Amino acid sequence: MGFFRSLFQPRPPSASIAKERLKIVLAHERASSRAPDFLPNLQKELLAVVGRYVEISDDMIRVTLGNSGDTSLLEINIEIEGGKLKKGGGSGPALSAAV
């Protein structure tokens, strides 16, 4: 049975799967290994500043350094849950800044 199945149902080529998996994992690893040392500190300080105005936890802020063409792109994403403002700060669902 297995023999006949292997005759009539050839498995899909695995090399293309290998290539896609490698591209994804390496893109991720290259980004994290080339990130400058100041990113974690920047993230901490941003958290402190934003935390003065809205309730925020560690996982609600993401700082990444990427590339867009020839320019480096520092991307800061801050999630803010709608109702938990401390003082009269911004009220949008998310702040996003690109420098």
Add this chain to the structure above:
Amino acid sequence: MAKVIVITSGKGGVGKTTTSAAFAAGLALRGHKTVVIDFDVGLRNLDLVMGCERRVVFDFINVINGDANLNQALIKDKRHDNLFIFPTSQTRDKNALKREGVERVMEELKQQFEYIICDSPAGIEHGAITALYFADSAVIVTNPEVSSVRDSDRIIGILASKSRRAERNEPAVDVHLLLTRYDPGRVARGEMLAVEDVKEILSIPLLGVIPESESVLRASNTGTPVVFDEESPAGRAYVDAVARFLGEQREMRFVKPERRSFFRALFGRA
């Protein structure tokens, strides 16, 4: 000016020592005085692959510690006057390769040789970092297989950040991809990453493709660098890779499935 070439990969078992032996012998055959150094302290194997295991008296660590001088430790190859082997020590002290000591030995070797081939251990520990630290060029030995490609990418990153050239802000180590154990038949059937795929993923220039070949095991069995086997496809592919390293243009061979005639299939050898 002498040139230091590290043969490295991150992953083990991809063919670093085979490549070191073949590359060193290939450079010697082209008339360049070459030494090949084993950096795998505690796991000495280059001597076996080069067929000089019974001639080892002093080693790398002896020279670093001043227990022997360089010329007492260097082994002259019996097949070629331009070729020398510098064996490593079987000590279990992994940190015996002190950077200052290695630097001193390297400077001394540069006075005598045109090419210094450094056979790196696997991994990214002390031995591997020491092997790549002094490099001017690097040959990244890669198998067409996911774990090897990933580790190669990692070692390329380390070369760009931890080598002496990187530390001193000198021109970067020039890196070359050498794809080994390549099986064109399996590539054609979609079972193996193609050379173009690996090139695209790692984005470094291709130095050569070494086909999977029975002659590689035969070469290590007998302690002969595979370039000395003129019948061997792998040997010829290494000769081409060395020629490209020296600046020649050569067409890539052994990257398409070979059509073997009936008689060669019956009587020939790979």
